[in-house]
Amino acid sequence: MANVQEKKQVKRQALLDAAYDLFLERGMTKTSIGDIASRANVAKGTFYLYFSDKDAILRALLGRISQKILEEACSAAEALGEVPFADKILAVADYLIEYLRRETLVLRLVQRNLEWPSATGLEGADEPLHLVRRVIEFGKGCPEVEGRSEKEIYYRITALVSMCVSMCYSCIIEKRPDTIDNMKPVLYDIIRRSL
Amino acid sequence: MANVQEKKQVKRQALLDAAYDLFLERGMTKTSIGDIASRANVAKGTFYLYFSDKDAILRALLGRISQKILEEACSAAEALGEVPFADKILAVADYLIEYLRRETLVLRLVQRNLEWPSATGLEGADEPLHLVRRVIEFGKGCPEVEGRSEKEIYYRITALVSMCVSMCYSCIIEKRPDTIDNMKPVLYDIIRRSL
Amino acid sequence: MANVQEKKQVKRQALLDAAYDLFLERGMTKTSIGDIASRANVAKGTFYLYFSDKDAILRALLGRISQKILEEACSAAEALGEVPFADKILAVADYLIEYLRRETLVLRLVQRNLEWPSATGLEGADEPLHLVRRVIEFGKGCPEVEGRSEKEIYYRITALVSMCVSMCYSCIIEKRPDTIDNMKPVLYDIIRRSL
Amino acid sequence: MANVQEKKQVKRQALLDAAYDLFLERGMTKTSIGDIASRANVAKGTFYLYFSDKDAILRALLGRISQKILEEACSAAEALGEVPFADKILAVADYLIEYLRRETLVLRLVQRNLEWPSATGLEGADEPLHLVRRVIEFGKGCPEVEGRSEKEIYYRITALVSMCVSMCYSCIIEKRPDTIDNMKPVLYDIIRRSL
DNA sequence: TATGAATGAGTATTCATTCAT
DNA sequence: GATGAATGAATACTCATTCAT
Numbered sequence: 001m002a003n004v005q006e007k008k009q010v011k012r013q014a015l016l017d018a019a020y021d022l023f024l025e026r027g028m029t030k031t032s033i034g035d036i037a038s039r040a041n042v043a044k045g046t047f048y049l050y051f052s053d054k055d056a057i058l059r060a061l062l063g064r065i066s067q068k069i070l071e072e073a074c075s076a077a078e079a080l081g082e083v084p085f086a087d088k089i090l091a092v093a094d095y096l097i098e099y100l101r102r103e104t105l106v107l108r109l110v111q112r113n114l115e116w117p118s119a120t121g122l123e124g125a126d127e128p129l130h131l132v133r134r135v136i137e138f139g140k141g142c143p144e145v146e147g148r149s150e151k152e153i154y155y156r157i158t159a160l161v162s163m164c165v166s167m168c169y170s171c172i173i174e175k176r177p178d179t180i181d182n183m184k185p186v187l188y189d190i191i192r193r194s195l
Numbered sequence: 196m197a198n199v200q201e202k203k204q205v206k207r208q209a210l211l212d213a214a215y216d217l218f219l220e221r222g223m224t225k226t227s228i229g230d231i232a233s234r235a236n237v238a239k240g241t242f243y244l245y246f247s248d249k250d251a252i253l254r255a256l257l258g259r260i261s262q263k264i265l266e267e268a269c270s271a272a273e274a275l276g277e278v279p280f281a282d283k284i285l286a287v288a289d290y291l292i293e294y295l296r297r298e299t300l301v302l303r304l305v306q307r308n309l310e311w312p313s314a315t316g317l318e319g320a321d322e323p324l325h326l327v328r329r330v331i332e333f334g335k336g337c338p339e340v341e342g343r344s345e346k347e348i349y350y351r352i353t354a355l356v357s358m359c360v361s362m363c364y365s366c367i368i369e370k371r372p373d374t375i376d377n378m379k380p381v382l383y384d385i386i387r388r389s390l
Numbered sequence: 391m392a393n394v395q396e397k398k399q400v401k402r403q404a405l406l407d408a409a410y411d412l413f414l415e416r417g418m419t420k421t422s423i424g425d426i427a428s429r430a431n432v433a434k435g436t437f438y439l440y441f442s443d444k445d446a447i448l449r450a451l452l453g454r455i456s457q458k459i460l461e462e463a464c465s466a467a468e469a470l471g472e473v474p475f476a477d478k479i480l481a482v483a484d485y486l487i488e489y490l491r492r493e494t495l496v497l498r499l500v501q502r503n504l505e506w507p508s509a510t511g512l513e514g515a516d517e518p519l520h521l522v523r524r525v526i527e528f529g530k531g532c533p534e535v536e537g538r539s540e541k542e543i544y545y546r547i548t549a550l551v552s553m554c555v556s557m558c559y560s561c562i563i564e565k566r567p568d569t570i571d572n573m574k575p576v577l578y579d580i581i582r583r584s585l
Numbered sequence: 586m587a588n589v590q591e592k593k594q595v596k597r598q599a600l601l602d603a604a605y606d607l608f609l610e611r612g613m614t615k616t617s618i619g620d621i622a623s624r625a626n627v628a629k630g631t632f633y634l635y636f637s638d639k640d641a642i643l644r645a646l647l648g649r650i651s652q653k654i655l656e657e658a659c660s661a662a663e664a665l666g667e668v669p670f671a672d673k674i675l676a677v678a679d680y681l682i683e684y685l686r687r688e689t690l691v692l693r694l695v696q697r698n699l700e701w702p703s704a705t706g707l708e709g710a711d712e713p714l715h716l717v718r719r720v721i722e723f724g725k726g727c728p729e730v731e732g733r734s735e736k737e738i739y740y741r742i743t744a745l746v747s748m749c750v751s752m753c754y755s756c757i758i759e760k761r762p763d764t765i766d767n768m769k770p771v772l773y774d775i776i777r778r779s780l
Numbered sequence: 781t782a783t784g785a786a787t788g789a790g791t792a793t794t795c796a797t798t799c800a801t
Numbered sequence: 802g803a804t805g806a807a808t809g810a811a812t813a814c815t816c817a818t819t820c821a822t
Contacts, residue, residue, distance in 0.1 A: 163358035
């Protein structure tokens with residue numbers, strides 16, 4: 001029998017998984033805390049031992065989802081090996097866009113709110129925030145970004161990623177102003193020019 | 196006594212105004228349909244003659260707000276007279292950002308969803324969609340955009356505006372990753388380079 | 391152009407038809423007066439010029455339906471020509487049961503409340519109530535009913551018809567206690583014996 | 586402090602009792618779920634832990650009422666001791682009719698829908714359904730019913746009881762076509778002949 | 781007669797949250 | 802820690818009915 005702390009983690013996990021499934025299936029508002037609890041096979045009261053309310057579990061979820069997608073996107077970019085900085089970022093953007101196009105339900109949940117993990121203590125932080133650092137690593141050795149601070153690079157990528165996610169939502173969910181395929185060349189040109 | 200149709204328009208107007216005020220004051224969820232109706236001085240049932248539910252009136256509202264802000268932004272850009280294309284767009288972006296910084300409550304309502312009026316029939320539409328057309332006009336006679344289609348210009352501006360709004364929300368409301376003032380140089384550099 | 395009285399009848403008719411359709415489709419409670427009016431292509435206020443409320447139109451409708459079915463049932467019995475009294479009544483019952491089995495929606499609307507047109511002034515009424523009189527006619531010349539008053543005959547048939555309708559509802563709608571086919575022999579035996 | 590399950594039964598009971606009283610007093614439609622809950626001294630939400638809606642509690646109620654009346658009617662018949670089958674059934678019918686005449690409010694609630702408890706597993710069921718079985722018992726040893734199956738006897742009685750209840754509703758509530766006293770001889774003659 | 785915009789009382793239903801066990 | 806029965810506040814929405822035109 002596992003120790004108590006592990007059992008708690010298992011339950012927290014089960015709640016998060018249940019919420020993820022239900023939020024995707026029916027959306028946030030049509031999912032009640034009771035639904036989440038019963039799908040996770042715990043009592044309704046137990047939910048409150050782990051999360052203060054529905055928003056809290058949503059936030060936890062959005063963080064996870066964002067992190068997961070962005071990590072996969074980084075890995076895809078890293079797999080390219082030694083290529084120019086812009087190509088790396090384009091790979092990240094492309095992975096992201098394709099992911100969101102494929103997983104429409106996720107896009108519907110996340111909406112325009114994909115978020116980077118908080119990057120407090122960016123420069124000289126003892127404990128490196130892996131995701132952010134991996135992205136900044138892309139710029140290392142590229143002449144065109146040499147003059148910029150890490151912060152600037154990070155902000156620039158943040159803005160461009162925001163743009164991509166926002167346009168995914170517009171094009172894929174709201175079908176405006178066009179398909180994501182027709183929007184892509186514009187987005188990629190913007191990215192390429194602005195790096 | 197005014198014509199019936201006019202009276203209906205007045206009532207619709209009153210409902211929209213009431214909803215706008217209340218959504219800004221207390222937020223969407225803390226505003227009930229009853230609140231909206233009574234602030235508009237109509238019966239609760241009357242609300243449903245004009246809007247099917249709270250979301251419907253929100254959508255109508257978002258359209259209006261977006262249009263108003265973007266029109267003001269265009270006017271600000273037009274006031275610059277004969278300047279390069281990029282400067283025009285920067286003026287639009289700056290107006291937008293300053294507006295949202297000032298009107299935090301509006302930003303909180305709109306979130307990342309500022310939207311262009313639908314641009315159906317962009318090229319060669321009989322009846323010009325003023326807002327979109329005004330923006331495209333900015334590009335006329337500028338050598339750097341001569342080769343591009345109207346559609347491409349419109350999409351490019353759409354994406355850049357989306358980026359600005361999205362970053363306003365992150366920086367001003369979520370206070371992440373930095374202040375909007377620190378983010379501005381990055382955004383403006385991206386805009387300038389990508390035009 | 392028809393005269394005013396005729397036009398009013400046409401509208402009344404249209405309302406009854408609309409109500410009939412809607413009551414069958416969605417049931418009484420799920421049909422609003424607004425629904426009836428709009429299906430009849432008249433304004434909501436117009437409904438009240440013809441019927442005082444939903445119950446009033448339902449009652450008018452139930453009367454019509456009952457009358458129509460019972461008249462058809464009588465005709466079916468009359469078509470048998472010279473046969474014993476019991477056979478006539480059995481024919482009525484059988485027509486009725488088969489009709490209700492076929493038109494489940496009608497049965498669902500009428501429930502157990504099929505009703506004879508009111509038989510006020512049964513004996514020696516100036517203006518013969520056709521339906522009731524036709525039924526009583528069945529007994530003329532049959533030795534087994536010679537000794538009974540018209541009233542008694544009418545009441546007896548009323549009770550037996552009630553029984554049949556009630557059992558149709560139980561068997562067909564509530565599926566209790568058995569199918570109507572299995573119930574029929576019992577019902578017909580009761581009818582035959584009690585005449 | 587009583588066991589949890591017992592407390593739940595008590596609450597269910599209280600809700601049924603409250604609904605019974607209120608439905609009789611004001612009728613079904615004029616009774617709100619809030620009324621039922623507050624008369625039962627529970628919160629409105631608690632109602633929904635026990636019944637899905639007003640119809641559900643009505644159905645539960647009709648079952649109970651039917652059972653109670655029919656059981657009393659059976660007891661009245663059993664009290665006659667050794668008498669012919671038809672006399673037993675007449676006693677049941679008479680008890681029923683007198684009950685409904687006396688308790689007009691109950692009749693108004695039940696309308697024509699008095700129902701036997703479901704008789705699944707009629708022949709050879711391990712666990713005897715007391716009410717149905719008691720009625721069938723009446724036929725034992727009576728030469729005139731010896732040849733019939735239990736099912737047939739049960740169906741016959743069901744049909745006759747339906748007839749009586751339906752005519753009670755017509756005569757007592759709708760006052761049509763005559764008083765129940767004038768209808769009784771016809772009903773009893775039908776019953777006597779058909780057994 | 782006919783209309784249909786306006787009314788607003790009336791009610792079902794949901795659900796986050798608590799707390800005794 | 803875990804449960805799930807109980808709560809009751811909170812609200813959306815319907816619809817019969819009226820009445821000015």
